Amino acid sequence: MTHKIAVLPGDGIGTEIVAEAVKVLNVLELPLEMETAPVGGAAYEVAGHPLPEATLKLAQASDAILFGAVGDWKYDTLERRLRPEQAILGLRKALGLFANFRPAICYEQLVGASSLKPELIAGLDILIIRELTGDIYFGQPRGRRVATDGHFPGAEEAFDTMRYSRPEIERIAHVAFQAARKRSKKVTSVDKANVLETFQFWKDVVTEVHKEYPDVALEHMYVDNAAMQLVKAPKKFDVLFTGNMFGDILSDEAAMLTGSIGMLPSASLNANGQGLYEPSHGSAPDIAGQGVANPLATILSAAMMLRFSLNQHEAADRIESAVRAVLAAGLRTPDIWSEGTTRVGTREMGDAVVAAITGKGITKS
Numbered sequence: 001m002t003h004k005i006a007v008l009p010g011d012g013i014g015t016e017i018v019a020e021a022v023k024v025l026n027v028l029e030l031p032l033e034m035e036t037a038p039v040g041g042a043a044y045e046v047a048g049h050p051l052p053e054a055t056l057k058l059a060q061a062s063d064a065i066l067f068g069a070v071g072d073w074k075y076d077t078l079e080r081r082l083r084p085e086q087a088i089l090g091l092r093k094a095l096g097l098f099a100n101f102r103p104a105i106c107y108e109q110l111v112g113a114s115s116l117k118p119e120l121i122a123g124l125d126i127l128i129i130r131e132l133t134g135d136i137y138f139g140q141p142r143g144r145r146v147a148t149d150g151h152f153p154g155a156e157e158a159f160d161t162m163r164y165s166r167p168e169i170e171r172i173a174h175v176a177f178q179a180a181r182k183r184s185k186k187v188t189s190v191d192k193a194n195v196l197e198t199f200q201f202w203k204d205v206v207t208e209v210h211k212e213y214p215d216v217a218l219e220h221m222y223v224d225n226a227a228m229q230l231v232k233a234p235k236k237f238d239v240l241f242t243g244n245m246f247g248d249i250l251s252d253e254a255a256m257l258t259g260s261i262g263m264l265p266s267a268s269l270n271a272n273g274q275g276l277y278e279p280s281h282g283s284a285p286d287i288a289g290q291g292v293a294n295p296l297a298t299i300l301s302a303a304m305m306l307r308f309s310l311n312q313h314e315a316a317d318r319i320e321s322a323v324r325a326v327l328a329a330g331l332r333t334p335d336i337w338s339e340g341t342t343r344v345g346t347r348e349m350g351d352a353v354v355a356a357i358t359g360k361g362i363t364k365s
């Protein structure tokens with residue numbers, strides 16, 4: 001059976017890193033039918049909207065989506081509905097991609113690349129599960145108004161709405177507990193229940209759902225403490241799960257435990273198993289076009305796509321083994337480079353992964 005993949009490179013380094021992931025997928029000789037379409041700023045330029053109808057329809061009709069990144073400073077003054085980020089937010093909402101998986105794994109060859117002490121992160125393998133279609137990201141109402149109370153009545157103010165319904169919390173809690181059952185059977189639910197009613201409700205509902213998983217240990221942790229614990233003792237976590245906003249922040253922090261945000265893949269799944277696969281980082285306009293972006297998060301996201309949405313576990317294993325082989329051969333993009341390793345660019349890193357997969361041997365330029 002042929003799998004239909006929507007390839008959405010986006011902006012900035014998105015085009016560079018997705019090209020490497022597609023190169024890797026092509027050598028696996030799988031029944032994949034890949035179709036590319038514009039999103040983000042690139043789509044705004046050609047279609048006047050960050051998520052054109054044709055791109056959305058392609059994504060909806062696909063078995064999986066390989067997404068690069070969207071955004072650029074030049075679009076930051078556009079009205080919000082036209083900004084590039086609306087492409088990824090729109091896809092998440094339209095496809096119901098509520099469950100976001102961000103595994104933070106510190107490969108043994110990258111222990112020295114992390115900003116933390118080796119003993120703290122050696123062997124690190126934690127899974128951040130982020131609820132992705134609720135919270136303050138999508139809460140209504142939001143906007144601008146004249147304050148009628150507070151410290152400055154009559155002043156201009158902006159406001160957003162943080163909200164979660166019981167079913168939204170229940171379904172992501174089940175995802176977290178079921179994931180933990182396949183790992184070390186430990187879940188840390190991160191909230192801010194000591195201040196926010198939304199997250200007191202989150203904590204109450206998670207505690208109720210946990211009764212169905214007596215074999216899984218559950219701890220609740222406030223988000224400020226979790227942010228500190230992630231750098232104090234990251235290996236104490238196994239499955240860390242939380243809401244949309246906190247998950248966004250904590251996953252970038254966790255990325256640095258792995259050596260670079262260029263190493264953090266992600267999978268965003270809906271209830272039907274259809275998924276969007278993207279690196280956790282963004283379009284990196286500060287290095288876009290220089291050929292130095294690390295493509296491994298995107299390549300590893302492609303492996304997650306093969307595993308989670310296409311049931312191609314052996315092919316996913318081949319990609320992950322090839323990434324480890326390339327790192328073991330000492331190849332490093334600048335974000336993970338250290339003395340004694342070989343500095344390579346985006347394309348060379350992709351070529352090395354391809355060489356490791358095809359058995360042609362990894363060459364150091």
Ligand SMILES: NC(=O)c1ccc[n+]([C@@H]2O[C@H](COP(=O)([O-])OP(=O)(O)OC[C@H]3O[C@@H](n4cnc5c(N)ncnc54)[C@H](O)[C@@H]3O)[C@@H](O)[C@H]2O)c1
Nearest residue numbers: 069070071072088262281282283284285286287293294335
């Ligand atoms: N899913 C997405 O499309 C997504 C995610 C995050 C940010 N963004 C957008 O990206 C743009 C830039 O945002 P930002 O700078 O805050 O975050 P960013 O993740 O793009 O970059 C943060 C830092 O990490 C570096 N970096 C990121 N990916 C890298 C890689 N693969 N290899 C090497 N270095 C890498 C960048 O050079 C930068 O110094 C913004 O428009 C933002 O909205 C998009």
Ligand SMILES: CC(C)[C@H](C(=O)O)[C@@H](O)C(=O)O
Nearest residue numbers: 071085088089248280281282
């Ligand atoms: C680009 C932005 C909307 C997005 C988010 O906040 O979810 C990004 O930071 C991410 O982590 O995918």
Ligand SMILES: [Mg+2]
Nearest residue numbers: 248249252280
């Ligand atoms: Mg983010």
